[in-house]
Amino acid sequence: MTPRVLESYSTLSLYSAIAVFTVAMVAFATGLAWRVRTASASATATDAAVAPRQDRPARSAADGIAYSLTWLAAAILAAAVLLRALAVMRVPWGNMFEFTTTGSLAVVLTFLVANLRWDLRWSGVFVVGPVLLALGMAVTVYYTAASQLLPSLRSYWLVIHVSVAILSVALFSLGAVMSLLFVLKSRSTRRSTGSRILAALPDTTTLEGTAYALHIVAFPLWTFTLVAGAIWAEQAWGAYWQWDPKEVWTFVIWVVYAAYLHARATSGWSREASALLALAGYVSILVNYMVVNVYFVGMHSYSGM
Amino acid sequence: MTELKQRQVGTITQPRLGPTGWARWAWRQLTSMRAALLLLLCLAVAAVPGSIWPQRNIDAARVADYLQRHPLAGPWMDRIGLFDVYASPWFAAIYILLLVSLIGCIGPRTMHYARAYRAAPPRPPRHLDRLEAHRRVQVPGTPQEVVHRTRTILGRRHYRTHAYDEHSISAESGHLGEAGNLLFHASLALIVIAVAAGHLFGWRGDAIVPEGQALTNTLSSYGTFSPGPWVDTERLAPFTVRVDSMRATFEEQASGAQFGAPRVFTATVTASDGPGDPTRRTKLEVNKPLSLPGAKAFLLGNGYAPVVTVRDGAGKVVYRDATPFLPQDNNYRSTGAIKVSGLPKDRQLGFTGLFLPTATIEARIGPTSLFPALKNPALVLTAYEGELYPGGRPQNVYTLATDAMTQLRQPSGDPVRIWLTPGSTVQLPGGRGSITLESVSRFAGLSVRHDPAKPFALIGAIGAMLGLTFSFTTRRRRVFVRVMPVVGGAETTPMTIVDFGALAKGGDPRLRAAVDRLISDLFGTERERS
Numbered sequence: 165m166t167p168r169v170l171e172s173y174s175t176l177s178l179y180s181a182i183a184v185f186t187v188a189m190v191a192f193a194t195g196l197a198w199r200v201r202t203a204s205a206s207a208t209a210t211d212a213a214v215a216p217r218q219d220r221p222a223r224s225a226a227d228g229i230a231y232s233l234t235w236l237a238a239a240i241l242a243a244a245v246l247l248r249a250l251a252v253m254r255v256p257w258g259n260m261f262e263f264t265t266t267g268s269l270a271v272v273l274t275f276l277v278a279n280l281r282w283d284l285r286w287s288g289v290f291v292v293g294p295v296l297l298a299l300g301m302a303v304t305v306y307y308t309a310a311s312q313l314l315p316s317l318r319s320y321w322l323v324i325h326v327s328v329a330i331l332s333v334a335l336f337s338l339g340a341v342m343s344l345l346f347v348l349k350s351r352s353t354r355r356s357t358g359s360r361i362l363a364a365l366p367d368t369t370t371l372e373g374t375a376y377a378l379h380i381v382a383f384p385l386w387t388f389t390l391v392a393g394a395i396w397a398e399q400a401w402g403a404y405w406q407w408d409p410k411e412v413w414t415f416v417i418w419v420v421y422a423a424y425l426h427a428r429a430t431s432g433w434s435r436e437a438s439a440l441l442a443l444a445g446y447v448s449i450l451v452n453y454m455v456v457n458v459y460f461v462g463m464h465s466y467s468g469m
Numbered sequence: 470m471t472e473l474k475q476r477q478v479g480t481i482t483q484p485r486l487g488p489t490g491w492a493r494w495a496w497r498q499l500t501s502m503r504a505a506l507l508l509l510l511c512l513a514v515a516a517v518p519g520s521i522w523p524q525r526n527i528d529a530a531r532v533a534d535y536l537q538r539h540p541l542a543g544p545w546m547d548r549i550g551l552f553d554v555y556a557s558p559w560f561a562a563i564y565i566l567l568l569v570s571l572i573g574c575i576g577p578r579t580m581h582y583a584r585a586y587r588a589a590p591p592r593p594p595r596h597l598d599r600l601e602a603h604r605r606v607q608v609p610g611t612p613q614e615v616v617h618r619t620r621t622i623l624g625r626r627h628y629r630t631h632a633y634d635e636h637s638i639s640a641e642s643g644h645l646g647e648a649g650n651l652l653f654h655a656s657l658a659l660i661v662i663a664v665a666a667g668h669l670f671g672w673r674g675d676a677i678v679p680e681g682q683a684l685t686n687t688l689s690s691y692g693t694f695s696p697g698p699w700v701d702t703e704r705l706a707p708f709t710v711r712v713d714s715m716r717a718t719f720e721e722q723a724s725g726a727q728f729g730a731p732r733v734f735t736a737t738v739t740a741s742d743g744p745g746d747p748t749r750r751t752k753l754e755v756n757k758p759l760s761l762p763g764a765k766a767f768l769l770g771n772g773y774a775p776v777v778t779v780r781d782g783a784g785k786v787v788y789r790d791a792t793p794f795l796p797q798d799n800n801y802r803s804t805g806a807i808k809v810s811g812l813p814k815d816r817q818l819g820f821t822g823l824f825l826p827t828a829t830i831e832a833r834i835g836p837t838s839l840f841p842a843l844k845n846p847a848l849v850l851t852a853y854e855g856e857l858y859p860g861g862r863p864q865n866v867y868t869l870a871t872d873a874m875t876q877l878r879q880p881s882g883d884p885v886r887i888w889l890t891p892g893s894t895v896q897l898p899g900g901r902g903s904i905t906l907e908s909v910s911r912f913a914g915l916s917v918r919h920d921p922a923k924p925f926a927l928i929g930a931i932g933a934m935l936g937l938t939f940s941f942t943t944r945r946r947r948v949f950v951r952v953m954p955v956v957g958g959a960e961t962t963p964m965t966i967v968d969f970g971a972l973a974k975g976g977d978p979r980l981r982a983a984v985d986r987l988i989s990d991l992f993g994t995e996r997e998r999s
């Protein structure tokens with residue numbers, strides 16, 4: 165098959181994956197609605213003081229279907245990424261379009277793998293939703309035709325540095341989802357005007373603990389990204405650090421997350437305030453990706469846009 | 470602390486601190502975790518402006534351009550250092566405070582760690598059921614047997630144990646995590662120090678070297694040379710790098726933004742460590758620097774160097790050289806100057822203009838290049854006559870200073886415009902001679918750098934990653950066990966009630982599961998024995 169044919173199959177797979185993800189999200193939303201119903205039903209029953217305590221709302225069939233569909237969609241998306249890689253005969257992360265599709269795949273796979281260990285299916289809507297948004301951006305805003313790399317990107321450090329960066333961002337994304345839900349839930353609990361959806365989610369301690377667990381895996385990976393980037397910069401440009409805009413933001417993200425870890429360990433800071441720092445870290449990731457990559461002039465300005 | 474309290478007792482109004490008291494107070498604040506947090510946030514915010522506004526250390530030309538376009542706000546922004554963020558006093562203040570805080574915090578923590586490492590885990594609290602995780606089970610065996618067994622199990626799970634009496638155990642795990650945390654912070658300090666040392670002792674030189682020419686490692690042969698404040702520029706290693714050939718290819722297949730994007734840059738060079746030393750021929754590529762004694766050479770740029778011959782009116786060659794023209798855009802529209810200085814002082818010739826690898830003339834912008842490779846090369850020049858270097862002032866090699874020169878004109882009064890393709894010659898008016906474009910060769914943009922502290926930065930980075938890994942994969946937990954005999958039971962075998970209480974540093978969602986595992990181990994050994 166010629167590169168052009170491979171590329172068109174890749175695009176076709178991408179659109180199919182988007183379609184399946186959409187169905188999966190609807191199924192997840194149905195499952196969530198189910199939880200909201202059972203949660204509020206048991207809440208009313210608790211008023212009667214004799215209700216059996218229900219720690220976990222009954223799992224609905226919708227969750228199971230949604231979960232299987234997400235695996236299917238992930239497989240199709242993986243095929244799209246693989247076909248793209250074959251079309252260009254290199255790693256599939258040479259420009260913004262490829263970062264976005266490969267990154268989305270990493271988020272979904274991380275979510276699915278985490279599910280093998282903990283039951284996180286309740287959070288499916290909040291994961292698949294943003295992934296759909298990212299894929300939508302990829303096909304509309306970021307689309308780039310298959311082509312070769314710039315000389316400065318031709319290095320095995322591209323494979324090491326960027327793959328770890330993508331994995332780390334995937335974990336930070338899931339962590340941000342958990343932190344956001346935690347902040348929303350703990351606010352709504354405090355004001356006792358809780359939305360029913362938030363009430364149906366796991367308790368705040370679990371949300372916060374999950375967020376922390378995800379962040380402490382992501383942070384060392386981001387540290388590695390930073391170090392590997394510096395080593396690569398040393399080989400490509402002769403200086404391991406020269407405060408190029410992309411380097412600045414990688415550093416800012418790292419520092420903000422370090423501040424989050426500090427805040428969490430400092431007794432004077434509430435868990436909620438720390439979670440806000442984690443969210444600030446994620447906002448920095450988004451700025452780095454969507455603003456710095458595209459608008460700021462620096463040595464990294466070869467996103468192919 | 471006690472000193473402070475005594476003073477508070479003595480005076481009912483505000484506590485009065487002496488200078489040492491204040492100093493101690495400030496030091497405690499600075500080395501607190503809260504200060505570290507605050508400084509980290511300051512550092513993050515302070516780093517951002519440097520990515521928004523152009524920086525002198527990266528692109529001085531863009532800074533000058535910005536200042537020109539913002540005559541009002543620009544100078545003020547410059548005064549507060551917005552164009553030199555990473556060399557500004559406020560940025561330095563933050564990271565120096567952070568470094569001091571870091572070192573001031575590592576010291577005491579290391580001492581504390583060393584002491585805690587030798588000390589036994591603390592005495593069990595009275596109420597184990599008030600701890601984060603608590604379980605009570607009943608197992609067969611006498612209290613002594615159960616204590617012994619539990620201690621063995623804890624030991625197998627890497628807990629350090631101590632018994633203050635015969636019916637309780639104190640256990641602690643995760644000391645390696647604390648060591649990892651200390652290693653992490655110490656490594657960060659090392660990195661900051663290595664970066665500073667690199668600035669003080671490192672240097673960098675950039676040069677543009679046409680094919681066939683050589684770079685020698687002396688101040689004068691670099692276009693720009695930036696030494697750190699503590700560099701002895703008299704004692705640079707005497708190596709040379711000759712550029713034999715420079716190859717560059719560009720994307721011709723893909724359409725859109727990728728069309729014309731560079732694909733391969735390779736310089737073939739011959740290097741020698743010093744006069745009389747053996748030479749070696751290697752390839753220098755974008756991601757493959759060349760190691761030289763005490764320095765590394767990098768291929769950072771490339772472009773075209775048209776080979777031009779200028780003859781005087783008698784046909785004698787007065788200039789023949791490969792003259793680099795600097796690329797201005799992705800299609801290598803390049804600007805440069807040819808300075809014919811080997812002529813009488815007031816009749817020197819200067820040419821300035823464009824080199825276009827794929828020349829075309831566009832209605833609005835005039836001559837420009839459509840593609841970076843040599844598809845339709847042309848050298849487009851205007852000519853000047855007069856004094857090239859008035860007052861002997863040094864000047865930029867790539868631009869012509871025309872203050873003491875006049876533009877050459879045709880007899881009709883129009884300025885002379887020269888359009889040369891390879892092999893062609895244009896006669897200059899008034900019998901001044903001719904200019905010929907012989908051929909087009911390339912140049913390599915080389916950057917040579919020396920940073921003696923680089924290995925330390927790398928050691929710091931590796932230490933930081935190792936430390937983090939240890940810190941995050943180890944759980945810092947304390948487990949307390951208390952046993953009680955079951956009195957008056959109906960069973961013939963003695964039974965013991967075991968209370969488990971556990972707590973963890975920094976919240977540990979799996980603490981309960983860990984206690985459950987200990988308990989199942991406890992029953993497991995029982996099962997193995999029966």
Ligand code: HEM
Binds near residue numbers: 501657936
């Ligand atoms: C360059 C500045 C600093 C950075 C980037 C930084 C980063 C971090 C990170 C990422 C962690 C979590 C990782 C771990 O637990 O090993 C951490 C933990 C910690 N840091 Fe820092 N730190 C800095 C400065 C300081 C300073 C000045 C102090 C002294 C007050 C400090 C005290 C601590 C302590 C006590 C912990 C342990 C928290 C825990 O138990 O989880 N750090 N730091």
